[in-house]
Amino acid sequence: MTTAVLPDLSGDRKRLRREARVRKGLALAALLTVAVSAAIVLSLAFEAINFLSQLAAKEGGIGSLLADGWFPRRDRFDLRTIVWHTLMVSLLAMAVATPLGLGAAMYLSEYARPRVRRVLKPILEVLAGVPSVVIGFFALRFITPELLVPVLPTTQLSNLLAAGIGVGILIVPLVASVAEDAMRAVPRSLREASYGLGAKKWHTSLRVVFPAAISGIAAALILGVSRAVGETMVVAIAAGATGGSLLTLNPLNGGQTMTGAMASLAIGSDQVAGSNVAFQSLFFVGLLLFVMTFLLNLASDRIVRRYRQRY
Amino acid sequence: MTTSVRPYSASPEMVRRALEGKKISVVDLLVSTALLLALLSSLAVLLTLLIDVVSEGMPVLSTRLVDFVTSPLSARPESAGLVQGLMGSLVLVGFVIVVAFPLGVAAAIYLEEYAKDTPLNRLLVSNVRNLAGVPSIVYGLLGLAVFVKALSGVTNGRTLISGGLTLAVLVLPIIVITTSEALRAVPRGLREASFGVGATGWETIRHQVLPVSFPAILTGSVLAVARAFGESAPLLLAGAVLSNFFSAPAGTSFISQVAEQSYTALPIIIYNWARQPQEEFVALTAAGIVVLLVALLLVNAAAIIARDRFERKQVS
Numbered sequence: 001m002t003t004a005v006l007p008d009l010s011g012d013r014k015r016l017r018r019e020a021r022v023r024k025g026l027a028l029a030a031l032l033t034v035a036v037s038a039a040i041v042l043s044l045a046f047e048a049i050n051f052l053s054q055l056a057a058k059e060g061g062i063g064s065l066l067a068d069g070w071f072p073r074r075d076r077f078d079l080r081t082i083v084w085h086t087l088m089v090s091l092l093a094m095a096v097a098t099p100l101g102l103g104a105a106m107y108l109s110e111y112a113r114p115r116v117r118r119v120l121k122p123i124l125e126v127l128a129g130v131p132s133v134v135i136g137f138f139a140l141r142f143i144t145p146e147l148l149v150p151v152l153p154t155t156q157l158s159n160l161l162a163a164g165i166g167v168g169i170l171i172v173p174l175v176a177s178v179a180e181d182a183m184r185a186v187p188r189s190l191r192e193a194s195y196g197l198g199a200k201k202w203h204t205s206l207r208v209v210f211p212a213a214i215s216g217i218a219a220a221l222i223l224g225v226s227r228a229v230g231e232t233m234v235v236a237i238a239a240g241a242t243g244g245s246l247l248t249l250n251p252l253n254g255g256q257t258m259t260g261a262m263a264s265l266a267i268g269s270d271q272v273a274g275s276n277v278a279f280q281s282l283f284f285v286g287l288l289l290f291v292m293t294f295l296l297n298l299a300s301d302r303i304v305r306r307y308r309q310r311y
Numbered sequence: 312m313t314t315s316v317r318p319y320s321a322s323p324e325m326v327r328r329a330l331e332g333k334k335i336s337v338v339d340l341l342v343s344t345a346l347l348l349a350l351l352s353s354l355a356v357l358l359t360l361l362i363d364v365v366s367e368g369m370p371v372l373s374t375r376l377v378d379f380v381t382s383p384l385s386a387r388p389e390s391a392g393l394v395q396g397l398m399g400s401l402v403l404v405g406f407v408i409v410v411a412f413p414l415g416v417a418a419a420i421y422l423e424e425y426a427k428d429t430p431l432n433r434l435l436v437s438n439v440r441n442l443a444g445v446p447s448i449v450y451g452l453l454g455l456a457v458f459v460k461a462l463s464g465v466t467n468g469r470t471l472i473s474g475g476l477t478l479a480v481l482v483l484p485i486i487v488i489t490t491s492e493a494l495r496a497v498p499r500g501l502r503e504a505s506f507g508v509g510a511t512g513w514e515t516i517r518h519q520v521l522p523v524s525f526p527a528i529l530t531g532s533v534l535a536v537a538r539a540f541g542e543s544a545p546l547l548l549a550g551a552v553l554s555n556f557f558s559a560p561a562g563t564s565f566i567s568q569v570a571e572q573s574y575t576a577l578p579i580i581i582y583n584w585a586r587q588p589q590e591e592f593v594a595l596t597a598a599g600i601v602v603l604l605v606a607l608l609l610v611n612a613a614a615i616i617a618r619d620r621f622e623r624k625q626v627s
Contacts, residue, residue, distance in 0.1 A: 043456035103349025131541025230446025
């Protein structure tokens with residue numbers, strides 16, 4: 001906020017000095033957020049480079065990044081395994097969250113009367129507040145034994161499918177709230193024009209509002225993927241494979257994702273000495289995760305900004 | 312239909328009804344039902360989850376609730392409790408409130424009220440947005456590299472200080488964003504009137520802008536703190552202890568417990584119990600989750616009550 005103040009109206013020096021001091025203090029707090037970013041990037045990059053150089057000195061060399069399976073204690077760091085499992089869990093999560101999240105968003109934005117909306121919207125907010133350990137327990141103790149095993153008897157006790165469904169439940173509120181904002185931002189005149197041409201309600205919602213909000217909806221889905229990729233506790237509890245895992249294409253098997261691998265390495269870090277290669281692979285995977293989510297968030301942000309300019 | 316429909320003032324709903332009459336379209340009914348079901352399935356999940364957790368936790372909750380909440384960890388399921396986790400979580404949340412709340416609000420005030428539209432300030436804003444999207448486990452790595460290892464002289468390694476600072480950094484961007492939104496909602500006229508009677512920028516913020524926006528800042532921040540309370544992934548990395556451990560001896564001062572002893576947190580205990588293979592731990596885990604959810608409920612309820620108080624005070 002800028003103000004033009006005449007010198008003789010600007011009050012005594014003490015007040016102005018105080019003003020400058022406060023301003024400086026607040027600016028420092030704002031700069032601190034940059035320091036946090038810098039600390040994240042630097043610590044990840046430093047330790048990741050450390051990891052690579054140590055790995056190069058080992059007998060497997062850098063080639064162990066493409067070995068068979070992810071077994072950090074045995075110097076086998078196959079990135080394909082954990083990246084593929086991460087993508088699988090994220091895809092399964094989106095298969096759950098896309099219909100539920102977008103459906104809920106469209107109902108709240110187009111169909112629900114204000115009073116109904118006031119009653120139903122908090123459901124999503126409460127769901128958003130459930131900690132992810134709780135969803136992880138739910139996936140392990142309810143989704144797998146009560147929902148999956150009766151239908152798919154070959155399901156293992158810990159499996160990627162239950163983890164994917166759990167992560168999906170976790171991101172429904174996020175997808176729904178971003179998508180709902182996008183749909184509500186569609187100008188009323190578009191709906192009125194549609195009704196004016198004789199379109200029915202469903203036609204207006206699905207063929208007019210939905211396409212008009214498509215960029216915001218895409219942003220919501222990308223944000224959902226980003227959250228799914230970074231979700232840790234559900235995967236750590238429900239997907240199993242604490243020691244390491246081979247690449248599996250079957251979601252009914254257990255397996256480690258990037259975050260799952262990090263969590264299980266962290267559990268062991270009480271025992272593993274701080275300079276161990278296995279321990280430092282934690283930072284390498286973390287850097288990969290950081291870059292992936294950063295790019296996804298950036299893409300989502302870009303799309304949102306573009307559609308804001310249109311209306 | 313004889314309702315007079317004036318152009319430009321009728322809602323789309325009224326226009327539609329006037330044109331369609333009382334005909335009900337089957338497709339319309341199907342689509343709206345399907346969308347409602349999508350929304351209600353979230354409610355179904357929530358209810359199933361609550362019923363599942365409460366019923367699985369019943370054996371512990373009904374027989375030894377007080378003992379469960381006040382006993383320390385133990386390898387024997389029948390006597391294990393989570394008092395260490397509760398204390399740890401409370402101290403961690405204390406760190407978040409003391410460190411992240413003032414810093415976050417201060418950063419937001421700078422970005423909203425002082426910062427001009429320069430490239431540097433735009434960078435600051437987009438940086439905060441990016442930080443809010445960083446996965447929580449990456450904050451755990453930051454905590455491990457910076458607070459546990461690099462600053463071990465200050466934090467003594469794996470202590471509540473490291474965990475608390477990690478969670479504070481995690482929550483900081485969320486508080487900045489919610490506070491920014493609250494400040495943006497304050498009408499410009501209020502600031503201009505204050506400047507008009509000769510107040511400086513800070514005087515305007517302190518006496519006009521903050522009091523008006525405080526309820527919104529408070530609710531947003533409490534939601535952020537509640538998130539910290541349920542967060543476990545970063546603590547796994549920032550040194551929370553998973554396995555059973557002995558609490559500090561009875562005489563240990565609070566300062567030493569925070570600064571020197573190993574720690575754990577409520578969600579960490581739940582995670583540890585959840586991965587135990589023995590059947591007895593299922594009831595313990597579920598009971599722990601009930602305690603966690605009740606604690607979160609209390610925090611949120613307290614926030615809503617506090618907000619209402621503030622809003623009523625302003626009106627009177």
